[in-house]
Amino acid sequence: MSATASNALPIVQFRSRPGTVDLAWGHPDPATLPIREWAQACVGALRRYGGSALAYGHPNGPGPLVEWLVDRLGRTDGRAPDPPRIFVTAGASHALDLVAGLLCRSGDTVLVDAPTYHLAFRVLADHGVTLAPTPADRDGIDPAATRDLVARLRREGRRVPLLYLVPTFGNPTGRSLAEPRRAELVAVAEQTGLVLVEDDTYRELAYDGPAPPSLYSAAEDGAVIRLGSFAKTVAPGLRLGWLTAAPALVAALAGRGYIDSGGGVNHTNALSMAEFATAGAYDRHLDRVRARYRGQRDALVSAVHRHLPEVTFTTPAGGWFLWLRLPAPIGATALLPYADTNGVSYLPGTHFFVTDTGDTHLRLSFSLFAPDQLEEGTRRLARAMTQLGSAPEPGRPQ
Amino acid sequence: MSATASNALPIVQFRSRPGTVDLAWGHPDPATLPIREWAQACVGALRRYGGSALAYGHPNGPGPLVEWLVDRLGRTDGRAPDPPRIFVTAGASHALDLVAGLLCRSGDTVLVDAPTYHLAFRVLADHGVTLAPTPADRDGIDPAATRDLVARLRREGRRVPLLYLVPTFGNPTGRSLAEPRRAELVAVAEQTGLVLVEDDTYRELAYDGPAPPSLYSAAEDGAVIRLGSFAKTVAPGLRLGWLTAAPALVAALAGRGYIDSGGGVNHTNALSMAEFATAGAYDRHLDRVRARYRGQRDALVSAVHRHLPEVTFTTPAGGWFLWLRLPAPIGATALLPYADTNGVSYLPGTHFFVTDTGDTHLRLSFSLFAPDQLEEGTRRLARAMTQLGSAPEPGRPQ
Numbered sequence: 001m002s003a004t005a006s007n008a009l010p011i012v013q014f015r016s017r018p019g020t021v022d023l024a025w026g027h028p029d030p031a032t033l034p035i036r037e038w039a040q041a042c043v044g045a046l047r048r049y050g051g052s053a054l055a056y057g058h059p060n061g062p063g064p065l066v067e068w069l070v071d072r073l074g075r076t077d078g079r080a081p082d083p084p085r086i087f088v089t090a091g092a093s094h095a096l097d098l099v100a101g102l103l104c105r106s107g108d109t110v111l112v113d114a115p116t117y118h119l120a121f122r123v124l125a126d127h128g129v130t131l132a133p134t135p136a137d138r139d140g141i142d143p144a145a146t147r148d149l150v151a152r153l154r155r156e157g158r159r160v161p162l163l164y165l166v167p168t169f170g171n172p173t174g175r176s177l178a179e180p181r182r183a184e185l186v187a188v189a190e191q192t193g194l195v196l197v198e199d200d201t202y203r204e205l206a207y208d209g210p211a212p213p214s215l216y217s218a219a220e221d222g223a224v225i226r227l228g229s230f231a232k233t234v235a236p237g238l239r240l241g242w243l244t245a246a247p248a249l250v251a252a253l254a255g256r257g258y259i260d261s262g263g264g265v266n267h268t269n270a271l272s273m274a275e276f277a278t279a280g281a282y283d284r285h286l287d288r289v290r291a292r293y294r295g296q297r298d299a300l301v302s303a304v305h306r307h308l309p310e311v312t313f314t315t316p317a318g319g320w321f322l323w324l325r326l327p328a329p330i331g332a333t334a335l336l337p338y339a340d341t342n343g344v345s346y347l348p349g350t351h352f353f354v355t356d357t358g359d360t361h362l363r364l365s366f367s368l369f370a371p372d373q374l375e376e377g378t379r380r381l382a383r384a385m386t387q388l389g390s391a392p393e394p395g396r397p398q
Numbered sequence: 399m400s401a402t403a404s405n406a407l408p409i410v411q412f413r414s415r416p417g418t419v420d421l422a423w424g425h426p427d428p429a430t431l432p433i434r435e436w437a438q439a440c441v442g443a444l445r446r447y448g449g450s451a452l453a454y455g456h457p458n459g460p461g462p463l464v465e466w467l468v469d470r471l472g473r474t475d476g477r478a479p480d481p482p483r484i485f486v487t488a489g490a491s492h493a494l495d496l497v498a499g500l501l502c503r504s505g506d507t508v509l510v511d512a513p514t515y516h517l518a519f520r521v522l523a524d525h526g527v528t529l530a531p532t533p534a535d536r537d538g539i540d541p542a543a544t545r546d547l548v549a550r551l552r553r554e555g556r557r558v559p560l561l562y563l564v565p566t567f568g569n570p571t572g573r574s575l576a577e578p579r580r581a582e583l584v585a586v587a588e589q590t591g592l593v594l595v596e597d598d599t600y601r602e603l604a605y606d607g608p609a610p611p612s613l614y615s616a617a618e619d620g621a622v623i624r625l626g627s628f629a630k631t632v633a634p635g636l637r638l639g640w641l642t643a644a645p646a647l648v649a650a651l652a653g654r655g656y657i658d659s660g661g662g663v664n665h666t667n668a669l670s671m672a673e674f675a676t677a678g679a680y681d682r683h684l685d686r687v688r689a690r691y692r693g694q695r696d697a698l699v700s701a702v703h704r705h706l707p708e709v710t711f712t713t714p715a716g717g718w719f720l721w722l723r724l725p726a727p728i729g730a731t732a733l734l735p736y737a738d739t740n741g742v743s744y745l746p747g748t749h750f751f752v753t754d755t756g757d758t759h760l761r762l763s764f765s766l767f768a769p770d771q772l773e774e775g776t777r778r779l780a781r782a783m784t785q786l787g788s789a790p791e792p793g794r795p796q
Binding site for chain 1 (some may be wrong): 412428433448523524669
């Protein structure tokens with residue numbers, strides 16, 4: 001059977017640039033996706049649940065996946081949620097959109113970590129809110145300064161419903177917020193009523209030991225909504241994730257009009273995932289991808305040390321990204337056309353801030369490429385930096 | 399292998415009431431869902447598309463499904479859309495939520511057909527809009543009066559971005575808007591800039607000949623957004639549908655923050671559906687369910703004629719519903735407790751209006767039950783009506 005469709009319309013989101021080691025994409029290598037095991041899970045779920053696997057699903061998500069999540073989170077996080085605290089979503093981006101739809105009103109000010117996941121900005125902005133960066137230093141969000149900022153904004157009459165952050169193996173930095181700051185930030189949320197929306201997408205991709213407990217697991221009900229995902233651990237095309245939150249918030253989400261109308265937002269896939277997970281395929285696949293990504297991280301870290309000695313960075317203990325600080329006066333935006341010319345690409349740091357900053361940094365994603373390609377990409381980046389450094393007019397490719 | 403999960407958390411949305419013929423639910427009988435064929439489609443899509451079936455999907459929907467929709471709609475509707483006019487959704491309810499998120503602002507007035515699909519009211523209301531009924535008579539929406547209403551509301555300073563309706567085999571009436579009114583309504587939309595959101599969920603469930611061409615197929619770009627669904631034709635748990643609209647609107651949906659972040663909203667299932675459809679399973683299954691629902695419609699129509707001679711209704715040429723007018727002075731709300739006592743249920747007509755009206759009608763859904771159960775349910779309903787009619791104090795069960 002042919003491996004591709006005969007028509008010319010695109011199938012996937014990724015746009016390949018032949019000849020380019022494109023380190024801009026936070027996507028998995030399609031060759032690593034669990035094709036055979038997922039097919040077995042689909043067949044198994046349809047056999048086990050019959051018509052119930054194809055009927056309108058329970059709005060909160062089907063019981064078998066919720067049960068498995070309770071068990072799994074009890075082993076990978078600081079505390080197991082109980083079922084009324086779990087809601088199955090159509091992916092973390094969908095979850096963020098749902099949560100913003102519930103908590104935000106047009107005109108609100110929403111805080112975002114600085115830097116943080118750039119595409120979350122647009123999800124939030126679609127709800128008519130103004131985005132403001134949280135005060136942060138090199139160790140991440142500053143909880144006391146965040147408390148002051150919230151107080152100031154509210155004194156000015158602004159609603160400040162939530163703060164979005166990726167505190168564990170973050171995008172783009174790969175870093176995790178240190179435990180004392182986690183506790184302080186949770187306390188700020190509990191005291192001010194600010195809801196922390198904790199994007200916990202990368203928890204399972206821990207390479208050097210367990211991930212720190214989530215903010216959610218340390219917080220009182222209502223202070224944190226934690227977004228989980230199967231996009232990085234199993235497959236992004238499934239559009240399947242979950243969130244953990246206070247029972248009242250889970251009930252409010254399940255009661256949204258469109259979920260009341262259509263039932264569980266990704267029911268059939270959720271039951272296939274329950275089958276995949278309880279059959280042991282989740283653990284086996286996660287072991288494989290964790291080993292693979294660990295190897296890719298190590299390869300990229302070592303290549304950067306070797307070929308880009310003037311660049312500084314913190315080795316990430318998990319996730320998909322390296323956050324490089326460029327040697328002054330090189331700017332990530334000015335470097336990009338030189339990189340393109342040399343067959344490598346990345347995202348300039350400016351993408352990850354809502355204010356005009358970040359050009360001192362760039363993000364490399366190591367999820368999509370094998371170690372030798374990561375090495376080659378780094379070599380090309382070094383060449384681009386040399387060319388930019390010797391260019392007669394910085395900022396223009398020669 | 400056991401047919402049910404061992405845990406107590408619910409799997410599906412449907413809540414069974416043992417002993418009751420519950421004609422309130424617009425759900426398919428789980429026994430009719432294409433379990434074996436869907437399993438084959440999942441396996442086939444994973445074999446054909448490999449990792450591309452599990453990767454982040456193209457935001458507009460994967461090419462193979464879009465291509466099939468172009469072909470299918472060319473055969474079942476007045477005009478085939480081209481690919482830039484198609485967007486694959488996570489079901490019609492999701493589509494309505496997406497469209498409302500794009501077109502509505504808090505404080506807008508949104509028009510809804512009267513009567514129409516009740517759960518759409520809540521989807522729209524989640525966007526902070528006020529709902530107002532369109533002027534309608536026994537033949538459905540009155541286009542000229544609708545034009546006047548829009549003009550009046552706008553003179554009063556209201557934004558009136560859209561009108562929601564189910565013009566083909568409608569929910570709850572089962573009726574289709576007559577062709578002259580379709581043309582007039584489309585002209586009103588084209589002239590006023592009111593967007594018609596055409597919920598076309600039931601088009602394929604035509605029992606007495608082809609469905610009328612959609613409003614979409616007769617309109618200029620921008621006047622109509624048509625929502626399609628696989629929930630009724632294949633399986634609701636998949637949460638898969640599509641819409642057809644102007645290219646600019648499709649591009650705006652594909653550019654929503656959460657879709658840019660997560661890619662196609664139901665990618666893996668969309669490719670499985672492409673496989674299901676191109677393998678011929680869609681046509682075979684649709685033939686089966688159409689014959690089945692036609693038989694169920696005929697059984698219910700005949701049972702109502704036999705057991706409820708004082709009730710009036712129009713036999714629906716498609717869809718899932720019978721819309722009964724009760725003989726005065728019986729009200730659907732007063733009748734409901736008598737129905738419950740007799741082991742039958744339905745939705746009172748009041749559900750389907752945003753104003754305080756509709757108690758003269760009730761909706762029976764024939765999708766979920768076999769002909770003998772529909773007959774028995776009707777017999778019970780007749781008993782309930784007799785009991786209410788002879789009750790000392792109407793409105794209280796004896």
